[in-house]
Amino acid sequence: MASNDGHGAEIVVIGGGIAGVSAGYALGRHTSGPTITVIEAEGQLAHHTTGRSAALFIENYGTGPTRALTKASRLYFHHPPPELVDGPLLETRGVLSVARPDQERYFQQALAEGRAVNPDIAEITIEDAVDLFPPLRADRLSRALYEPGASDIDVGRLHQSFVRGIVAMGGTISTSTRARSLSRTGGRWTITTSAGDLRADLVVDAAGAWGDDVAQRAGIEPLGLTPLRRTAFMVARPESLPARAPLTAEIEHEDWYVKPDGAQILCSPADETPSEPCDARPEEIDIARAIDLINEATTLGITSIRSSWAGLRTFSPDRTMVIGPEPGEPAFIWCVGQGGTGIQTAPAAGQLVADLTLDGEPSAVFDAAATGLELDVDAITPGRFRRVGPSAR
Ligand SMILES: Cc1cc2nc3c(=O)[nH]c(=O)nc-3n(C[C@H](O)[C@H](O)[C@H](O)COP(=O)(O)OP(=O)(O)OC[C@H]3O[C@@H](n4cnc5c(N)ncnc54)[C@H](O)[C@@H]3O)c2cc1C
Incomplete structure (x- = not known):
């Protein structure tokens, strides 16, 4: 070149x-x-x-x-x-990906890809997953993958x-x-x-x-x-959920994810809705869908949100x-x-x-x-x- x-x-x-x-x-x-x-x-x-x-x-x-x-x-x-920073750029959090029996194929793929980038990325038991993220409904899960070094930026x-x-x-x-x-x-x-x-x-x-x-x-x-809109919103964090609990997601990262954030929890339906370039705004329907999915998968029992926003994740073909x-x-x-x-x-x-x-x-x-x-x-x-x-x- x-x-x-x-x-x-x-x-x-x-x-x-x-x-x-x-x-x-x-x-x-x-x-x-x-x-x-x-x-x-x-x-x-x-x-x-x-x-x-x-x-x-x-x-x-x-x-x-x-x-x-x-x-x-x-x-x-x-x-x-x-001389350019006044504190750390990363704080370790961990990322937990959970799979239902019908998501076995995605779990296997994520496990193989994870091992290829970092041997610390490994399967853990459902019991250990619930220890890390207590609101998970264990009865619907078959597999869990943990990346302990994943961090907040x-x-x-x-x-x-x-x-x-x-x-x-x-x-x-x-x-x-x-x-x-x-x-x-x-x-x-x-x-x-x-x-x-x-x-x-x-x-x-x-x-x-x-x-x-x-x-x-x-x-x-x-x-x-292609700009794809992604929605995020905040809900109150129950005291039973540790503030530094891992980000927890469905294995494909395309159904929902939640991340404790101080006294709140950041939630997302992991949506990808095509958009024109614009000042993106959240849609009620995406928030409602996320609440349904998260309440089905956890005992968080979300009934109201505190704030919401959306951003455009822009992808090449x-x-x-x-x-x-x-x-x-x-x-x-x-x-x-x-x-x-x-x-x-x-x-x-x-x-x-x-x-x-x-x-x-x-x-x-x-x-x-x-x-x-x-x-x-x-x-x-x-x-x-x-x-x-x-x-x-
Ligand atoms: C909900 C959500 C969660 C995400 N989570 C993560 C995450 O956990 N980790 C991660 O790494 N990434 C994450 N991302 C993705 C990450 O935020 C983006 O990849 C990144 O911010 C893109 O940066 P950028 O500078 O390309 O775009 P932007 O931040 O949008 O910057 C582009 C800038 O160009 C300016 N501009 C456009 N046209 C002109 C013009 N004609 N003249 C002058 N200026 C112009 C715009 O005003 C804009 O400020 C997430 C995104 C979203 C929405």
Whole structure:
């Protein structure tokens, strides 16, 4: 893969969620000394999906490349630059996945995939599962899988660490600055924004649900990104449920999940409803469905909720994120399709943006010897959606 000459380059990153700031931070650290400007359409950073997540770090989750990025992110989560953080980024919680007899196939798959990423991920007895999460109705369950190292992420602190890093390197972060059109003449981009024109050598598209919209404004063919709405809401936590009990979910992670959160419990129907890019709002029907499912599977007896929200998890057609220069237009860099794992993969995803943009290949932090998992670069770069002929998707 050819690399760009990024020496002293001016780079504009579009989007101030976790994808944009992690990419801006990693790009700014490169020895070629690029100048970074992150622009965010909203008046505050992380207003959209980044501010609406369940804040979990789970190794047994997502596609193969996602798992490799999660592994490669561990280093930053455990040893972030001390000058950029004021406390830990992770707090161990554990994730418990339970299965009914009719979900045996999914259990076997999750167990095999889990063992491949981390030998600590193992089957436990139903009795042990109920010890960990007392409200479970044991009589309907046949299997349970536990990932003890799964952790809560301090999303605000993680996001802020990248923001601090960008500012410390002399970069700029501009809110209330929406990219309206992008044109390229004489080897430079002109980005027309709601706050005036910007010039750049390279543009990074980290616009989340608006990733394809931004690409089209730059004359780049869209990837076919699909924003899928996911609902979350809070209910009161009974004293019988420990505050640090594991996140507990149906084995497919697609039926419901619950996570104690202080005096409350975060609940979700794990819904995936296609949506236009927008300021997502929860639907009553999704909340009602989640309450039914959770009350059937547990003794929580939910009757009312305290608050609710929704966010858009945006997926590429193969559900793996898309990172790297657009084939044929290497000054346009994709960093989109983070789906349901954009927080836990952010340190490595940002680094990969910088590596592929400025060096043309992944750096040593992605070596399987260091992470424990091979990263298939071809499965993450945009070229996989641009091939023509018999091998096309
Ligand atoms: C309920 C829920 C639970 C989740 N749980 C987890 C979890 O436990 N762990 C995990 O890792 N992930 C989780 N996720 C997924 C995670 O939140 C996302 O993958 C991640 O936040 C995506 O970040 P992003 O920066 O790509 O998108 P966003 O945070 O949406 O940022 C994109 C930004 O681009 C801006 N933008 C768009 N167009 C323009 C423009 N033209 N000009 C300037 N700016 C523009 C937008 O305003 C937006 O702020 C969850 C998501 C949801 C909804």
